[in-house]
Amino acid sequence: MRAVRTVRTVQGPTDHVVVVGAGLAGLCTALHLLGAGRRVTVVERGSHPGGRAGRLDLAGYTVDTGPTVLTMPELLDEALAAVGEKLADRLELVRLDPAYRTTFADGSSIAVHTDPDAMEAEVRAVCGPASAQGYRELREWLTALYRTEIDTFIGSNLDSPLSLLGPDLARLAALGGFGRLGPRIVASDHELAATRDVFSAYFEGDDHTLNLPVDLSLVRSDFRRTTLQTLRSGVHAGDIVTYGTLAQRIGHPKAARAVGSACATNPVPIIVPCHRVVPGSGGVGSYGGGPARKRQLLAHEGART
């Protein structure tokens, strides 16, 4: 039996309701209120309705800014049904198969199908049987999570965090719904094989070059990006450089401290070898993984500190 949840109510007349925001939530709310006999005014600060399911008019192009997958069309139907309308009378939904194609940096791609068997076959063809089995398990786990969440969490009024408390919360936790995806992430060696081989060669001492493509375009400032690029291309295994020397190499001789910050925020340690940068005053200095690890990496590369 489900726990009965009390919903917060308001005092005073409710015959005329103002809905703030004409996103999908506001529009659905307005339709349900209209269906319940209220007068409704929807206010929207944007130039047209839709919110994140919106449209951008840009240089003569119309760009869809929001959802690519209509996961629950029945909810739209439900909202329109509240005012005696049907979704099919207003919108032609065309089911796409595949729903979309995901393309990876190495040029490979995977077609995303809604049908579980078709998707499993695609994962098997692109990533192998172990990943296909992993996909099946992931799908079963997500289905169990969905069944637990749909009434109590997704389809429910939550007026405060306390509204979350209940037996389904425990069920969700037991299913691992709050944990990291961890082992449930589909195990695929396909995209990571080259990286794994380069790291194995590095740690086994066969090849210290760590020759992998690195994309630093998301590094926050030009200064930090230049620091990391110079470090990667100019300080090789067996070498060390001081923060000050690296600052000189990038043409900012007084910026040793900023070079330290660039190293401290290096998004790909080891591959961009910030462990090879040490203080001019001696010692190995600090390192995200701890100074002991920095010392180990330098010793592994045969650097004299």
Ligand SMILES: Cc1cc2nc3c(=O)[nH]c(=O)nc-3n(C[C@H](O)[C@H](O)[C@H](O)COP(=O)(O)OP(=O)(O)OC[C@H]3O[C@@H](n4cnc5c(N)ncnc54)[C@H](O)[C@@H]3O)c2cc1C
């Ligand atoms: C790139 C992208 C892809 C997505 N893909 C999917 C998908 O594939 N499947 C899926 O199910 N979902 C997807 N989503 C999520 C989905 O678009 C949103 O969950 C949904 O549109 C949110 O609707 P909403 O009404 O809750 O909020 P919003 O769409 O954010 O609407 C809020 C509205 O309120 C207005 N507003 C806010 N404050 C005020 C104010 N003070 N006065 C007046 N107006 C105000 C805003 O302008 C806005 O129009 C995607 C979202 C994005 C951005």
